[in-house]
Amino acid sequence: MKFAFIIDPLAKLDPTHDSSVAMMESAGNLGHEVYITSINELSVVGGKAYAHLQKISLKPVKLVDNHWKAEENWYLLEESTFLPLESYNAVFMRTDPPVNTPYLYATYILDLIDPKKTKVVNSPQGIRAANEKMYALQFPSVIPDTIVTQSKSVIADFLSQKEALILKPLGGKAGEGILFLQQGDRNFNSLIEISTKQGKEPIMVQEYLPSAKEGDKRIILLNGKPIGAVNRIPTGKEFRGNMAVGGRVAQTDITERELNICEILAPKLIEDGLFFVGIDVIGGYLTEVNVTSPTGIREIDLLNNVNLGQDVINAIAF
Ligand SMILES: Nc1ncnc2c1ncn2[C@@H]1O[C@H](COP(=O)(O)OP(=O)(O)O)[C@@H](O)[C@H]1O
Ligand SMILES: [Mg+2]
Incomplete structure (x- = not known):
């Protein structure tokens, strides 16, 4: 072929x-x-x-x-x-x-x-339908409390209900532009202005999940089915787990709850032609659905002694 x-x-x-x-x-x-x-x-x-x-x-x-x-x-x-x-x-x-x-x-x-x-x-x-941050909003039962807005007052109101928040630009990857914001932060106004480009662009604002310290799990789905996973654990000095910012990769399994998340996503992924997808799960909550060029294969192959690339190719060349 x-x-x-x-x-x-x-x-x-x-x-x-x-x-x-x-x-x-x-x-x-x-x-x-x-x-x-x-x-x-x-x-x-x-x-x-x-x-x-x-x-x-x-x-x-x-x-x-x-x-x-x-x-x-x-x-x-x-x-x-x-x-x-x-x-x-x-x-x-x-x-x-x-x-x-x-x-x-x-x-x-x-x-x-x-x-x-x-x-x-x-x-x-499918790629056009699935903004990597916003697509998860279609599965409200499995995501953390999340809003999307460019409004300072809407964010202030959300923050008053939570101890801390994560701000995410909607088009970012690999931890780029991800910010941690807690109650009483003296940079509140400035951080919102910078990340919303002075109120001109919406961002995703998510409740901070303390379990992020234990890792941000990447699960690879092939035609809606999980085929492997790797955990990315933030180093002590950085709250983000992304490999690109030094997150340590660690062997992991897929839990019952994570399997359930995959089952919830599967019909929609298949309907949208999203054949090769990497989801991010923190503490059992779906935080991101990566559809453009998800990574993780090399790390999973190494840690689990598998060959996921071969599985992907064989699923097409049958
Ligand atoms: N709700 C959250 N609570 C705690 N940490 C988070 C949360 N969402 C993201 N993070 C941290 O930020 C990192 C990047 O977030 P993610 O949404 O996956 O965006 P991207 O990987 O595209 O930059 C994650 O690896 C994780 O460490
Ligand atoms: Mg991610």
């Missing part, structure tokens, strides 16, 4: 950490052809989605001292060709947020791919 991956520049990817690289590597190991492109290499010609693509061969990472190790020259690229994306069996849209205007335009180009010919992961309609 032929797989196309729409990714960020390779120089930005860490082969020992990035789930896109893990999936490309698995596809290659399973005997499939892998091609890469990026959102600014997409075109529409004759009503069809086209891209400049390069065939890529990957040198698989190796386990050294219980860590993944990549060779210095970990990939080999061939000449670029301009082809319709429908000539591939599957297209993985794996560009990192922000979901900005060029990103959205790319999803409209991917809309032109006939799903009977080529599976797009995740579906462009």
Whole structure:
């Protein structure tokens, strides 16, 4: 089979950490052809989605001292060709947020791919439907107390009912712009002004869950089913658990309650074409549904001695 991956520049990817690289590597190991492109290499010609693509061969990472190790020259690229994306069996849209205007335009180009010919992961309609922070609001029974607003007075009222809050920009990732706010904070006005861009942009405001100290669990769902999980534990000096800000990864299991969250989400994820998703769960509460380029595969593979990339590829290439 032929797989196309729409990714960020390779120089930005860490082969020992990035789930896109893990999936490309698995596809290659399973005997499939892998091609890469990026959102600014997409075109529409004759009503069809086209891209400049390069065939890529990957040198698989190796386990050294219980860590993944990549060779210095970990990939080999061939000449670029301009082809319709429908000539591939599957297209993985794996560009990192922000979901900005060029990103959205790319999803409209991917809309032109006939799903009977080529599976797009995740579906462009699904990516547009699911803001990574706001999508969770559709599952009110499993999320912490949450509001979305740009109003200082609405936030002040919410804070008066809670000991502490977490402020989240709606388009962030990897802990970017996440703020902790507690009652009596002398920076209250300033923090709200900065994060709402002077009241011009709504943010998510969530009750602070003290169990975040024990970790922010990433659960990977494939077609609505959980296939693996990893816990990310904040270091003592940082309240955020994200790996990008130094969160320590730790082996973990999926609890009954977390399985239940996955079951609640599954029908909607499937309906929205969200085939490969990473949810974040803190203390048994759903806090985020990552649909653009969720990570975690390398860490789960290492800690649980599995190969999730292979599971994802096999679920498409059956
Ligand atoms: N409600 C919450 N209570 C406590 N900590 C939180 C809460 N929501 C998020 N966090 C912390 O902030 C980090 C980032 O939050 P998240 O909503 O996953 O956004 P993103 O990962 O996209 O930056 C989490 O890893 C967690 O440590
Ligand atoms: Mg997160």
